[in-house]
Amino acid sequence: MSSVEDLRHSWACGLRGTRLPVALRINNIPQWLDEPESVLSEKAALKLGVKPSDFATVRVVRTVLDARKKNHPRYVHTLEVELVPGRLTKQLPPDVSEVDALPGPLPPVAKTPAQRPVIVGMGPAGLFAALALAERGVKSVILERGKDVVQRRKDVAKLSRDGTLFPESNMNFGEGGAGAYTDGKLSTRINHPHVRRVIETFAKYGAPDRILVQGKPHIGSDLLPFAVERMRHELIAMGVEVRFETRVEDVLVKDGHVAGVRLHDGSVIDTDRVILAPGNSARELYERFAADGHVLVEAKPFAIGFRAEHPQLLINEMQYGDKVADDQRLPPADYKLAENLSVDGDLRGVYSFCMCPGGIVVPTPTEDGFLCTNGMSNSRRNSKYANAGIVVSVSVEDFARDGFTGPLAGLGFQRKWEAAAYELGGGKFNAPAQSIPDYLAGRLSKKPEGTTYRPGLAHADLNRLFPRALTESLKLAIRAFDRSMRGFITDEALLIGVEARTSSPVRITRNEALQSVSVKGLYPAGEGCGYAGGIVSSGIDGLRVAEQICQELS
Secondary structure, eight states, X not given: OOOHHHHHHHHHHHHTTSSSOEEEEEEEEXXXXXXXXXXXXXXXXXXXXSOGGGEEEEEEEEEEEEOOSTTOOEEEEEEEEEEOTTOOOSOOOTTEEEOOOOXXXXXXXXXXXXXXXXXXXXXXXXXXXXXXXXXXXXXXXXXXXXXXXXXXHHHHHHHHHHOOOOTTSSSSSSXXXXXXXXXXXXXXXXXXXXXXXXXXXHHHTTSOGGGGTBSSOBOOTTTXXXXXXXXHHHHHHTTOEEESSOOEEEEXXXXXXXXEEEETXXXXXXXXXXXXXXXXXXXHHHHHHHHHOSSOEEEOOEEEEEEEEEEHHXXXXXXXXXXXXXXXXXXXXXXXXXXEEEETTEEEEEEXXXXXXXXXXXXXXXXXXXXXXXXXXXXXXXXXXXXXXEEEEEOHHHHHHTTOOSTTHHHHHHHHHHHHHHHHHTSTTXXXXXXXXXXXXXXXXXXXXXXXXXXXXXXXXXXXXXXXXXXXXXXXXXXXXXXXXXXXXXXXXXXXXXXXXXXXXXXXXXXXXSSBSSSBTEXXXXXXXXXXXXXXXXXXXXXXXXXHHHHHHO
């Protein structure tokens, strides 16, 4: 069978006047759960005014689940069809369009750099930057402070098993970045031409083909590491140098331009281009930049809160309806909630974050004595529980009220509440937890049970965490969420503390050329530098930086 790219190229040729079949994209083709897949061709043909036999091929390219009508969910598909020329007799409906040709590969850069670009960090931004550079003939050096995915998996498992933290190999540090072991969701709110490129790249390197059609693509924490590993092997075959367990201590600057990087062992790598993609937990690097003063760093707003954990069946009942909640033809239900509230004169957003249907809650610290959590799901999403961050936005003004100012104010605020959560949990990365009704009432009655979190939970009053305005905002929003999803507030639901690393607490300021405003040749990229918020957006940012460098070399 031809690849997606080959098919689209041949269809586009047909649109340019050859006798190849015409290629059309048809949106909004519904399918009820009881309908066979064969109805898709029939409904597409009806929309075009042709017969199903007029199609040379029919292919589903996107599928979303529409569960707005309780107990009557349906799938809505986007199809791409090949249609023999001359069969269309009427104007295309508004939700039908011709398939555009995909652009071909770009030529190698005109000038190979004298020094290899250095990429700091092997998360999505670093990986996709390295790949895009290599495809244009520019061979980079990737420096990753953590371990490869195979060794990293063992360290991650030990943290969950007995609370043993490896500061350089954990949920945040290592090959693939934070996303490798926290779910592998590829959904994004941004609209960019590179979204498809990122998703197709993961599929090329072994992620399940279903991500090519899912409305909310999800690889799973059990499969994503293998795709990342295959990508690394490809990069090495293309001439990219990869070094693990190599922490960058500082970026060297001479006359306002990057001169190299200093490593943790004191050695130096000379280079005139550094792509900085260290992830949102590279605290030592932020502190170094703030102390040196060469690289401009500024405090950035983020969000903080808890992980909410519910029985998955309960979420299914809320979203799908009780009659179909356990229907095996439906995936585990998710949710997306948001409220904008005014508390003490400040308008705050409170929202669900990184929702993991059929998932587990995991510890994600990088320092002893500081506790933070996140969620993840394997590819099958077969846990009996669902979880999501319930977080409230915090600003530079909030940091100042808590006594933190300057470029690292957000980092200080983040650390304060992670330390408080660690102490409240009693140590060894046990997480403080409370039922949602008890949290709202400010009491301790029902001991938390029925959780996926390991190493374990400590029954504690979460009202002891966060300033009063943030607590009040979270409580108001949770009550509003219950009005949107009846049953959200239940004794079966827990809040687990804390979710503190929703995004980077700093931004490495850059200009329109994607370079640091204070250091030429330094390209801050991805979530860790304040320019992305997930796997896809980080990958896209890495691609953009690589394109900028190739443009400069051309």
